[in-house]
Amino acid sequence: MHWRSWDVNLKVRLFGELITHTFFWMYFPFMALHFSDAFGKEAAGLLLTIPPLLGMFANLAGGYLADRIGRRTTMLLSIALSSTMFGLFAFSPSPWVDYVAFIGIGIAGSLYWPASSAMVADLTTEEDRRLVFATFYTAMNIGVVAGPVLGSFFFVHHRFELLVTCMIVELLFGLAIYAWVKETLPPRQAGSAPQAFSLKEQFQSYAVIFRDKPFAVYIGAGVLVAIAFMQLDLYMALYVKEHVPSQPLVWWGDWSFSIGGTSAFGWLMGLNGFLVVLFTLPVTRRFENWSDRNSLVLSSVLYGFGLFLMGFTVNIWLLFGCMVILTLGELIRTPVAQSFISKYAPDDARGQYMGASSLQFSIGRFLAPLTIGLSERLSPLGVFSVIFGITLVSALLYVYMFRLIPEERKKEASVRQP
Structure with a gap:
C-alpha cells in the first residue's frame, strides 16, 4: 500500500x-x-x-x-x-x-x-x-x-x-x-445515542477488557518487554557512563577521535535513532509474512540478547553491534504490537483496547528504575542477565497467549507462519 x-x-x-x-x-x-x-x-x-x-x-x-x-x-x-x-x-x-x-x-x-x-x-x-x-x-x-x-x-x-x-x-x-x-468510528457505534461521560461505565468497560485472559497475558508480556526497553536511558546509560573508558572510535596514523562514558552513550543512542528512522520500513516489509506470535517472540529474545551481550564488553564497536541487535528487536516488535491489538480488539471497543494496551509502557516505565537499585547488589553482567531473563519470560508469555486465543479469533489475529 x-x-x-x-x-x-x-x-x-x-x-x-x-x-x-x-x-x-x-x-x-x-x-x-x-x-x-x-x-x-x-x-x-x-x-x-x-x-x-x-x-x-x-x-x-x-x-x-x-x-x-x-x-x-x-x-x-x-x-x-x-x-x-x-x-x-x-x-x-x-x-x-x-x-x-x-x-x-x-x-x-x-x-x-x-x-x-x-x-x-x-x-x-x-x-x-x-x-x-x-x-x-x-x-x-x-x-x-x-x-x-x-x-x-x-x-x-x-x-x-x-x-x-x-x-x-x-x-x-x-x-x-x-x-x-473525517470521523472513522464504526457505523454501529456512531449511530448509537450519545452517552454522557460516566466513570462507572468506563470502569465497567475496562473491567470486562481485563477479564479477557489473552489480552491480560499480552499486557503482562508487554510490561516485561517495556522494562527492558526503558533500560536504554536507565541501566544501560549508567553502565556505559561508569564502565566504558575513553577509547579511539576512528584513527589514522597518530590522529584519533576518542569517545567514552557519556559521549559513548550519546553515540549509542544516536545509532539507535538512526537505525529506527532508516530501517523501520525495510524491516517491516521483510517480516510482513511472519505471524504475530513469531514476530513478538523473536523481538523479545533479540532485545534481551542485545542488552545481555553488553555485559561482556566495554569495546565501543562491540557495543554498537549489541545496539544493532536490540534495535532489530525494536523494529520487528513495534508495528506488529500495534497491528495485533487493532485486529484482536472488537470493533466497538478498539479505542479502549488501544488505551489499555498503552498501560504496558506506563507500568514498565514505573518498574524499570528498579534495575538501578539492583546494580548495587549485582555485577553489570548479573543485571543484564536479569533483564535478559525478563525478556525470555515475556517471549514465553506470548507463546502462551496465542494458545489461549480461541481458534476463531486466531484467524482474525494472524495465523500466518514464516
Missing part, C-alpha cells in the same frame, strides 16, 4: 504528527534538567513520577472517549488542551505553573494516542496495517532524532519563542484535523 493511496485522514495526520512530534522533542528531553534547577534534584525526581501515573489514567480515558464520542472529536479535544498548556507554559510566571503545564501536555498526549491508533486501524486492511503503523513510527522517530538536537539550542536560548511556536503548531494541526479529517 503506497502512501499516495492512503486515505486523506492518514496523510494529514502523518505530516501533522511528524511536525508536532519534532517540536515535542525539542522541549521534552530538557524538562528533567529544568525542574532539577528549579526544585532541586530530589524534589524533581519525585515530581517527575507523577505524570506517568496520570498518563495511565488518561490513556484509559482516551480509549473510552474514542469509542464513545469518536476518534476525531477525542483528538481535537486533546490538541486543544495541548495548545492551551503550551501557551500557559510560555507565559508561565513560576516553575510550579511550568509543572502544571507539563502535566497538562502529557495528559493531552495520553488522550490523543488511543484515538490516533484506533483511526489507523479503522482505515487500513489487515494486510496493510503493519506497514502503515511502521510509517507512523518512522515519522515519530524522525522527531525523536531531530528534536533534541534543535532543542539543545532553542530551549536553552529561546524558550519563550519555542513554546509559543509549539502552541501555534498544535493549533494549526487541530485546524487541519477539523478541516480535512
